Amino acid sequence: MSFITTRGGGCVTASQAMLFGLAENGGLYVPAMIPSISLNEIRDMAGTSYIKRASKVLEKYLEDYSENEINTALSVAYRPGVFDDNKIAPLVHTDVDTYVLELFHGPTLAFKDMALQLLPSLTRMAAQKNNTDKKIVYLVATSGDTGKAVLEAFKDTPQTECVVFYPGDGVSRIQELQMITTEGSAAHVIRVEGNFDDAQRGVKQALASQAIQDKAREANIMLSTANSVNAGRLLPQIVYYFSAYADLLDRRAIGLGDAINFVVPTGNFGNILAGYYAKEMGLPVKKLICASNTNHVLSDFFTSGIYSTQRDFIKTLSPSMDILVSSNLERLLFELCNRNAELLCNWMNQLNDRGVYNIGEQRLTAALNTFYGGYADDSRTQAAIKRCFQRHAYLMDPHTAVAYDVLEEYRACTGDTTPSVILSTASPYKFSGAVLSALTGHEPQNEFVSANELAKYTGMVVPESVKGLADKPILHTRVCRKDAIINTVQSFIVL
Numbered sequence: 001m002s003f004i005t006t007r008g009g010g011c012v013t014a015s016q017a018m019l020f021g022l023a024e025n026g027g028l029y030v031p032a033m034i035p036s037i038s039l040n041e042i043r044d045m046a047g048t049s050y051i052k053r054a055s056k057v058l059e060k061y062l063e064d065y066s067e068n069e070i071n072t073a074l075s076v077a078y079r080p081g082v083f084d085d086n087k088i089a090p091l092v093h094t095d096v097d098t099y100v101l102e103l104f105h106g107p108t109l110a111f112k113d114m115a116l117q118l119l120p121s122l123t124r125m126a127a128q129k130n131n132t133d134k135k136i137v138y139l140v141a142t143s144g145d146t147g148k149a150v151l152e153a154f155k156d157t158p159q160t161e162c163v164v165f166y167p168g169d170g171v172s173r174i175q176e177l178q179m180i181t182t183e184g185s186a187a188h189v190i191r192v193e194g195n196f197d198d199a200q201r202g203v204k205q206a207l208a209s210q211a212i213q214d215k216a217r218e219a220n221i222m223l224s225t226a227n228s229v230n231a232g233r234l235l236p237q238i239v240y241y242f243s244a245y246a247d248l249l250d251r252r253a254i255g256l257g258d259a260i261n262f263v264v265p266t267g268n269f270g271n272i273l274a275g276y277y278a279k280e281m282g283l284p285v286k287k288l289i290c291a292s293n294t295n296h297v298l299s300d301f302f303t304s305g306i307y308s309t310q311r312d313f314i315k316t317l318s319p320s321m322d323i324l325v326s327s328n329l330e331r332l333l334f335e336l337c338n339r340n341a342e343l344l345c346n347w348m349n350q351l352n353d354r355g356v357y358n359i360g361e362q363r364l365t366a367a368l369n370t371f372y373g374g375y376a377d378d379s380r381t382q383a384a385i386k387r388c389f390q391r392h393a394y395l396m397d398p399h400t401a402v403a404y405d406v407l408e409e410y411r412a413c414t415g416d417t418t419p420s421v422i423l424s425t426a427s428p429y430k431f432s433g434a435v436l437s438a439l440t441g442h443e444p445q446n447e448f449v450s451a452n453e454l455a456k457y458t459g460m461v462v463p464e465s466v467k468g469l470a471d472k473p474i475l476h477t478r479v480c481r482k483d484a485i486i487n488t489v490q491s492f493i494v495l
């Protein structure tokens with residue numbers, strides 16, 4: 001399978017798409033054709049391991065990797081001990097027709113580990129295939145969870161450095177501590193005086209800057225991104241949609257071919273986009289329910305066909321979804337306009353220049369065959385955490401709770417009783433203060449005190465990786481203005 005870009009041209013191999021991250025024309029790499037998977041192949045996934053399921057899905061995309069290479073990469077990424085559940089992505093039944101797909105069992109307690117743990121092996125193989133001995137410098141903008149997941153995934157990878165920009169007025173204290181206590185000379189963590197959109201814009205500008213790219217070439221450095229615009233992030237995420245379906249078959253909760261819904265707490269549109277690819281491949285999916293917080297650009301888009309960032313950026317209890325420019329939506333739009341790169345470029349230019357574009361009635365109707373958009377503000381998020389815990393003794397983090405609330409609203413509006421899988425994107429302990437205060441109504445306090453309280457309250461244990469953070473020294477204190485990201489990047493390109 002070769003890869004092309006959403007802004008026209010640029011036919012590259014899968015390994016090249018992974019190495020480059022973002023195309024030079026600013027476009028995103030997408031498979032030249034979305035491969036299909038048969039119901040028989042899906043049936044065969046039931047009763048097998050996560051690694052086997054992943055291998056089946058990924059071999060359809062990673063054409064220039066051998067089966068052996070894919071299996072090697074998978075068995076490193078998902079080896080025992082990395083994820084604290086041997087199912088990797090366990091499916092929990094909470095209610096008659098409701099399931100939670102837990103994607104937070106990796107080392108950094110958020111779903112970003114699912115793809116990022118795999119990226120280093122695939123990238124090292126990609127470098128070999130393309131005969132490059134260049135050092136790779138990853139530029140990362142994080143809304144909270146990507147940063148640590150990248151640092152953790154690449155911590156022992158030679159010839160690789162990671163430069164992470166996180167929004168100073170964004171992330172939770174646990175998220176921040178996870179990043180700024182990272183050891184190793186290849187890890188660089190910088191606090192941006194701004195929000196996630198500022199950080200993402202700065203990183204994209206740096207990658208698109210000819211001057212920076214020239215300087216990198218001279219220094220024998222390849223600049224790339226480990227953000228979800230990298231196809232290497234997208235592909236491993238497709239796997240768990242199939243895995244959830246296979247688990248439902250295993251339990252005889254559904255029959256082969258029955259359609260199900262997925263509900264996804266969404267920010268940059270990477271996670272839910274993987275669900276769209278799964279559906280296009282042939283996974284029986286009725287609706288992909290896109291759940292947003294108060295920054296509900298996406299649910300407005302799915303209501304009106306108009307994408308508009310002309311609004312205030314609002315800090316919420318689900319910081320990893322505090323995003324106004326959802327980069328991966330570009331990949332969905334590419335499909336919605338029948339891969340018309342010229343039309344897509346127009347929309348993206350309008351977004352850049354005026355902060356708004358309109359895809360029109362017809363394309364919106366086509367999108368709504370698959371998607372439903374809804375949102376929950378902070379008070380509904382808190383109520384959902386409490387309601388779900390009281391009813392089902394199941395504790396959710398604020399991001400997952402947004403999805404839970406939107407699913408209930410969707411069911412009330414549509415009467416749809418299709419079995420639905422909520423993607424749980426983070427451990428509740430990563431947001432202990434917010435979760436505890438949703439349960440008790442008390443003001444949030446110190447995160448570590450809250451984590452202990454939460455454990456007492458629920459009879460569970462605090463994950464070791466949260467506990468350990470309290471005593472780790474802070475190693476990264478660099479701050480940068482939002483308009484100085486390019487200069488900061490330059491300082492990391494040295495001979």
Ligand SMILES: *Cc1c(COP(=O)(O)O)cnc(C)c1O
Nearest residue numbers: 145267268269270271320425426
């Ligand atoms: C990144 C993240 C999201 C949003 O995922 P996208 O792929 O950006 O839509 C939601 N919840 C959590 C906890 C996250 O870390």
